[in-house]
Amino acid sequence: MNMIPTIQPEALSLHPFTAFDKGWMVLSAGDYKADDWNCMTVSWGFVGTMWNLPVAQTVVRPQRYTREFLDKYDTFTLCAFPDSCRKALQILGSKSGRDGDKVAESGLRPMASTVVAAPSFAEAELVIECRKIFRQPMTPEAMLDPRAVAAYPTRDYHIIYIGEVVAVRRE
Ligand SMILES: Cc1cc2nc3c(=O)[nH]c(=O)nc-3n(C[C@H](O)[C@H](O)[C@H](O)COP(=O)(O)O)c2cc1C
Numbered sequence: 532m533n534m535i536p537t538i539q540p541e542a543l544s545l546h547p548f549t550a551f552d553k554g555w556m557v558l559s560a561g562d563y564k565a566d567d568w569n570c571m572t573v574s575w576g577f578v579g580t581m582w583n584l585p586v587a588q589t590v591v592r593p594q595r596y597t598r599e600f601l602d603k604y605d606t607f608t609l610c611a612f613p614d615s616c617r618k619a620l621q622i623l624g625s626k627s628g629r630d631g632d633k634v635a636e637s638g639l640r641p642m643a644s645t646v647v648a649a650p651s652f653a654e655a656e657l658v659i660e661c662r663k664i665f666r667q668p669m670t671p672e673a674m675l676d677p678r679a680v681a682a683y684p685t686r687d688y689h690i691i692y693i694g695e696v697v698a699v700r701r702e
Contacts, residue, residue: 535658535700537645540585543578543699545657550611551576555620558589560600560607563643563650568604570634570641570650571597572624575689576609578659578696585696587661590689593668596629601692606647606662610655612639619654646698656702661694 550556551574558576561568576589587609591598601607612620619637626633634641640653644660651658669688674680 535656535702537698537700540696540699543701545578547577550657554611555617555624556589556609556611557620557623557639557652557655558591558597558607558609559641559649559651560597561604561650562648563641564648567600568641568650569597569600569628570623571595571628572620573609581693582664584664586664586693587659587696588691588693590669590691592687592689594687596627598690600649601663601690602666604648604663606644606649606660607692607694608644608647608649608651608661609659610652611657612652612654613656616654644698645700651700655700658698658700659696660698660700662697663692663694665691665693667691 555572555574557570558573559568559570573589578587619639622633622637641650642653644651647660668690
């Protein structure tokens, strides 16, 4: 098991425009100990402050299997990985947990998180553990720019999930 140290959210040093978009993250939701969870690669999201709380936001299209776990359970994690795990993240971001054991195929080793029920991964270099505090489906009326509209040719608008950051582990 990879025992990377826990730090305060305020101590996290992160390049926000590259951590998600270029680095990719793995979003996991569900209950690891109950063996009822799923995960997927995400590249849209951010971390910051809302309601005077340290938060992380991720956006998930309704058809994702991971979305079912996000709705059923209270917690999620966002994990960042070294470049050597890129192939694994491609697998988690192109296959669905509905269709088979993509985590086994990826070779990544899931593990219990420190605070939340959702799992994290032994190979992760950053783990952000979150407790869900906000959920809202995007609506077409809210799209003010054609570049946003263009992301939804089939009208599968993302659902926004914001979680309070309850633990951060960083190598
Ligand atoms: C680099 C990358 C970034 C992605 N970002 C998102 C995202 O932010 N939101 C989303 O809903 N899907 C995103 N996806 C797609 C899901 O990861 C993909 O559909 C995955 O197979 C869903 O798995 P699931 O059905 O097991 O939940 C991304 C895929 C890749 C490869």
